[in-house]
Amino acid sequence: MIMRESIVMKIHYGTALGAVFLVAIHIMMRMTQDFHESLQYENVIANYEMIGYAILLELILILISVHGFNGLRVILLEIRQGQSYEKGVTYGCIAAMIALVVYGSNTIISVHLGLL
Amino acid sequence: MEKENNAKEGIKGWISPAKYGKFGIERFAWILMRITGLGLLAYFIGHIIETGNILSGEGAWNSMLELTQTTEGHIFLALVIGMCVFHTGNGIRLMLVQMGYGIGKPARPDYPYKPQSLNMKGKACIYATIGIAALAMWYGITVMFG
Numbered sequence: 001m002i003m004r005e006s007i008v009m010k011i012h013y014g015t016a017l018g019a020v021f022l023v024a025i026h027i028m029m030r031m032t033q034d035f036h037e038s039l040q041y042e043n044v045i046a047n048y049e050m051i052g053y054a055i056l057l058e059l060i061l062i063l064i065s066v067h068g069f070n071g072l073r074v075i076l077l078e079i080r081q082g083q084s085y086e087k088g089v090t091y092g093c094i095a096a097m098i099a100l101v102v103y104g105s106n107t108i109i110s111v112h113l114g115l116l
Numbered sequence: 117m118e119k120e121n122n123a124k125e126g127i128k129g130w131i132s133p134a135k136y137g138k139f140g141i142e143r144f145a146w147i148l149m150r151i152t153g154l155g156l157l158a159y160f161i162g163h164i165i166e167t168g169n170i171l172s173g174e175g176a177w178n179s180m181l182e183l184t185q186t187t188e189g190h191i192f193l194a195l196v197i198g199m200c201v202f203h204t205g206n207g208i209r210l211m212l213v214q215m216g217y218g219i220g221k222p223a224r225p226d227y228p229y230k231p232q233s234l235n236m237k238g239k240a241c242i243y244a245t246i247g248i249a250a251l252a253m254w255y256g257i258t259v260m261f262g
Contacts, residue, residue: 013211020204035259039181041174048170061164068157075150079126104164110171 008070015067022060029053048111061104069097142234145242149206152199159196190260198253205245213238 029047030038037043047053073093077086110116125132130147169180183189213219213233218241220232 016204016207016211023200031259035262036185039185041170041177044170044177064160068153068160071153072157075154100161100164103168107164107168107171116171116173 012067012070012074015063015070019060019063019067022056022063025056026060045111045116048108049114051112054108054112057108058105061108062101065097065100065104069093069100140234141239141242145206145245148202149210152203155199156196156203159199190257193260194253194256197256198249201252202245202249205248206242209238209241209245 032038033043048057070093073089076089076093130150166180166184169176184193209218218235218237220235223232
């Protein structure tokens with residue numbers, strides 16, 4: 001599947017703007033109480049159990065993974081070019097992105113459902 | 117073709133000090149954008165793995181907190197805040213530039229061939245972004261050590 005680079009960059013910018021907005025909410029949630037207190041086990045579990053917050057975390061996970069690994073792909077393609085190299089970098093970044101989303105989603109869903 | 121290949125500097129081109137004097141603050145912003153991007157991606161991966169510890173129970177979570185809630189951990193987190201704010205501010209500037217805002221009007225290229233796009237507005241934005249990133253780091257430090 002070949003996607004035009006202009007479309008990829010639109011996705012890159014879209015995910016960036018979405019992530020900025022959602023990460024701001026994520027950080028503000030830490031400010032609703034004392035920073036150190038907000039990181040205590042019970043408080044973190046309570047955060048994950050809120051459906052709205054779990055969805056927020058999942059969206060942040062997807063947006064930053066897409067943005068981050070596409071950024072890494074762009075940097076790697078700036079450094080070196082070549083057909084097989086570019087293919088390897090693109091598929092490698094997609095695979096790493098999927099792996100991270102799966103790992104993070106497992107944490108979010110398991111804690112949200114109480115599967116501890 | 118050989119000339120083109122010789123011109124490829126790869127990662128060495130990033131760190132060449134000669135480039136900074138030649139291209140100024142825009143070059144510095146370009147390299148900082150890449151360094152902060154890579155740093156934030158590394159932090160993000162670490163953060164996902166770190167929070168995954170919660171599945172191993174309260175003991176594992178608390179021992180992970182003991183590692184991160186230290187002076188060094190807080191300084192590292194302050195650096196992450198700075199990287200995040202710079203990357204965001206500079207990223208928004210780049211998006212606006214790509215949409216054609218703040219790059220000036222096209223003009224005839226006369227000696228010394230200064231590009232219209234590398235103007236004072238852009239430079240001011242870069243300096244402002246660095247300043248805001250420093251302020252955010254300071255605020256983060258007051259919250260974490262407060």
